[in-house]
Amino acid sequence: MTEWLEKHAPKMVLAPSFIAILVFVYGFIGWTAYVSFTRSKLLPKYDLKGTIQYERLADSPRFEVALTNLAIFGVLFILFATIIGLTLAILLDQKIRTEGPLRTIYLYPMALSFIVTGTAWKWILNPGLGIESVMHDLGWTDFAFNWLVDPNLAIYTVVIAGVWQSSGFVMALFLAGLRSVDNEVIRAAMVDGVSTPRIYMSIIIPSMAPIFLSAFIVLSHLAIKSFDLVIALTGGGPGYATDMPATFMYAMAFSRGDIGQAASSATVMMVIVTAIIVPYLYSELRPRHD
Amino acid sequence: MTDISVNSVSSEKNAARIRLAQRIALRFGLYAMLLVFALYYLMPLFVMLTTSLKSLDEIRTGSLLSLPRDIDFTSWATAWSGACTGIQCDGLQPFFWNSVLLSVPAVFLSTLLGAVNGYVLAQWRFKGSNILFALMLFGCFIPFQVVILPMAIVLGKLQLAGTIGGLVLVHVVYGIGFTTLFFRNFYVTVPQELVKAAKVDGAGFFRIFYSIFLPISPPIIVVTVIWQFTQIWNDFLFGVSFSQAGTQPITVALNNIVNSTTGVKEYNVDMAAAIIAALPTLIVYVVAGKYFIRGLTAGSVKG
Numbered sequence: 001m002t003e004w005l006e007k008h009a010p011k012m013v014l015a016p017s018f019i020a021i022l023v024f025v026y027g028f029i030g031w032t033a034y035v036s037f038t039r040s041k042l043l044p045k046y047d048l049k050g051t052i053q054y055e056r057l058a059d060s061p062r063f064e065v066a067l068t069n070l071a072i073f074g075v076l077f078i079l080f081a082t083i084i085g086l087t088l089a090i091l092l093d094q095k096i097r098t099e100g101p102l103r104t105i106y107l108y109p110m111a112l113s114f115i116v117t118g119t120a121w122k123w124i125l126n127p128g129l130g131i132e133s134v135m136h137d138l139g140w141t142d143f144a145f146n147w148l149v150d151p152n153l154a155i156y157t158v159v160i161a162g163v164w165q166s167s168g169f170v171m172a173l174f175l176a177g178l179r180s181v182d183n184e185v186i187r188a189a190m191v192d193g194v195s196t197p198r199i200y201m202s203i204i205i206p207s208m209a210p211i212f213l214s215a216f217i218v219l220s221h222l223a224i225k226s227f228d229l230v231i232a233l234t235g236g237g238p239g240y241a242t243d244m245p246a247t248f249m250y251a252m253a254f255s256r257g258d259i260g261q262a263a264s265s266a267t268v269m270m271v272i273v274t275a276i277i278v279p280y281l282y283s284e285l286r287p288r289h290d
Numbered sequence: 291m292t293d294i295s296v297n298s299v300s301s302e303k304n305a306a307r308i309r310l311a312q313r314i315a316l317r318f319g320l321y322a323m324l325l326v327f328a329l330y331y332l333m334p335l336f337v338m339l340t341t342s343l344k345s346l347d348e349i350r351t352g353s354l355l356s357l358p359r360d361i362d363f364t365s366w367a368t369a370w371s372g373a374c375t376g377i378q379c380d381g382l383q384p385f386f387w388n389s390v391l392l393s394v395p396a397v398f399l400s401t402l403l404g405a406v407n408g409y410v411l412a413q414w415r416f417k418g419s420n421i422l423f424a425l426m427l428f429g430c431f432i433p434f435q436v437v438i439l440p441m442a443i444v445l446g447k448l449q450l451a452g453t454i455g456g457l458v459l460v461h462v463v464y465g466i467g468f469t470t471l472f473f474r475n476f477y478v479t480v481p482q483e484l485v486k487a488a489k490v491d492g493a494g495f496f497r498i499f500y501s502i503f504l505p506i507s508p509p510i511i512v513v514t515v516i517w518q519f520t521q522i523w524n525d526f527l528f529g530v531s532f533s534q535a536g537t538q539p540i541t542v543a544l545n546n547i548v549n550s551t552t553g554v555k556e557y558n559v560d561m562a563a564a565i566i567a568a569l570p571t572l573i574v575y576v577v578a579g580k581y582f583i584r585g586l587t588a589g590s591v592k593g
Contacts, residue, residue: 006494006495009414009494009495009496010410010414010416010495011410011416013406013407013409013410013495014406014407014410014411014419014422016403017403017407017426017466017470018422018425018426020463020466021425021426021429021463021466021467022425024437024441024463024464025428025429025432025437025464026425027440028436028437028440028441029432029436029437031439031440032436032437032439032440035439044439044443084327088324088327091320091323091324091327092324094320096320096321096324098324102324102328104576104579105328105331105332106327106328106331107575107579107583108331108335108572108575108576109331109334110575110582110586111520111568111571111572111574111575111582112524112568112571112572113523113524113525113526113541113544113567113568113571114524114526115524115526115541115544115545115564115567116541116544116564116565116567116568117334119544119545119548119560119561119563119564120334120335120337120338120561120564121334122548123337123338123341123557123560123561124333124334124337124354126557129349129350129354129557130354131354133353133354134353134354134355137353164330164331164334168331169586172583172586172587173587176587221431224433225433225434227435227526227527228526228527228541231526231530231545232526232545232548235549245435246433246435249435249438250435250438250527250530250531253438253439253531254531259439262435262439263439265435266433266435266436266438266439267436269433269435269436270432270433270436273431273432273433277428277431278428281424281427281428281431285420285423285424285427
C-alpha cells in the first residue's frame, strides 16, 4: 500500500490542481464558446443556433468602437511603454549613482491597482480642476484639456494612465537585458572607436530581441485585458466612447443581461489572446537543441 | 564609457579640456532627464497625497500642484469610516477587512499548491508532465472574461455566490498557473542527482520535499507570496463580478466611492481612499522590492 502510494504520489499531488485547471479553465472556455453559438439572453440556453451572436457583434456599433479602441490603445500603449521603458533602461545603465532609488520610483506604479491609478489620473486630468487649472495659473489661460469628457479623445487618457503604470516594468525588463549583454563585444567596439550611440543602436539593442518579444507579450496581454483602468478612469464613457472588448463583455453580461453577446465577445478576446500567447509559449517551452 | 580617451592620440590640453566639459555636460543632461522622469512617476502620488490633505474649499480655489495650506486629516477619517459606497456609508474599513480575509487564505493555498506542483513538474517528471505544465501555464494568460459567466453559475450551484469563500476559490484556481510556474522554475535548478541520492537513502516523495526542497524555498516563497498578494489585493474584475454588497473587496469599494453620484464630489476623500487601498501593496513593494521585481520578470521570461 505505501509502495503504491509512493509510486503514484507525484501524480496524485498534481491531480487536484490539474483537474481544477481542466474544469475552470478549459471547461469554462468550452462553455463560453458553446454558449456563443446559442440565442442565450438573460439565461443561458443550450440549443445551438449558428453564428447569430457573431453576426450581431459584427453589426454592433458599440463593439466596433470597442475593437477600434483596443487597436488604438494597444498600439499606442505598447509603443510608448516600450520607448519609455527602453529609454529609461539605457539612461539608468550609464553607471548612475542613484540607480537603486530611481528604479524604485520608476517601478512603484506596478504595485498599484489599476483602480487606484485610474482614480488618480481621473483627478489629474479633471477638466477644470486638474492640469488645466495648473496651466491657467502659470498664465496660459486659453489652455484647455478636456480629453476625459471628449468622446474622440477620451481613449488617449487611458493610454496616458496605462503607460504611466506599465513603462517602469518594461524598464526593469530591459535593464535586466542590458546587464546580460556580452561586455567583451562592447569593449571591443569601444576600442575600435565606435561611438556610444552607435554601440547601442547596432550592437546592444539588436541583441535584446528576446526582451522586446517578452515586453510585447506582457504589454499586449495587459492591453487586451484592460478593464479596471477603463472602468476607473472613464467608466467606458462618455457614452461608450472608451469601451474596450473587456468592458463591452462585462456590460453585456451584468447590465444588459445579454449572455449571448457577452459569450461571443469573450470568445473573440480569447481568440486574440490565443493568437499571441500560443506561439510564444510554444517557443518558450519547446526543448532547446543547441 | 570612461575609456573614450583610449582612442585619442594627441595629448593636446585644449582638446582634453573640451572633452571633459562635454562629459560633464552629458552627465548633467543625463541626471536631469532621469530626474524629470522621476518627477513624472511621482507626480500622481504627490497629487493624491496633497489633495487628500486639503479642504474642499482649497481644492476648488487652489492649484493641483500646490502644497496644502493646513494639513487636514478629516478626509482620511471619512474615507476610512464614513464615505458612501452606494447606500452604505461606513467608509472603506469593512471592505479593507474583506480584502484581508480574502487574500490571506487565497495567497496561502495558491502558494502551497504551487510549491507541490512545481516540485512534481521539476523533479518527478512523468510521461506527459510537460504537456500538463504547458496546459497549466496557458491558464495564466486567458482573458478572465471568458470564464466569468460559467464561474458565476458554478459559484451559485456551490452556494458560494457572493461570498468571500467563493472569491478565495476563484483566486486560488486562477493563481495556480503562476505559482506553479514560479516554483517549477526554481526547483528545476536543483540537480536531479540530489533527489536520486535521497531516494537511495530511502527517503520518499514527501520526505524529500519536506527535508530538501522546503528548506531552500524561502526566496521563491517570498516572491510567490508577494506576487499573489499583489494580484489578489489589486484584483477588480473577479471582485466586482462575484461579490455582493457586504463582501466586496477594497478595489470595488474604492471605485464605488469615487463614482458615487450622491452629494458633493469630495475629491479629497477620493484621494485618501485611493491611498488607503494602495497602501498594503505599496508597503510590500517598498519593503521587499527586490522580490517583487523578481516575480514580475519571472512571470514574463522563462527562468
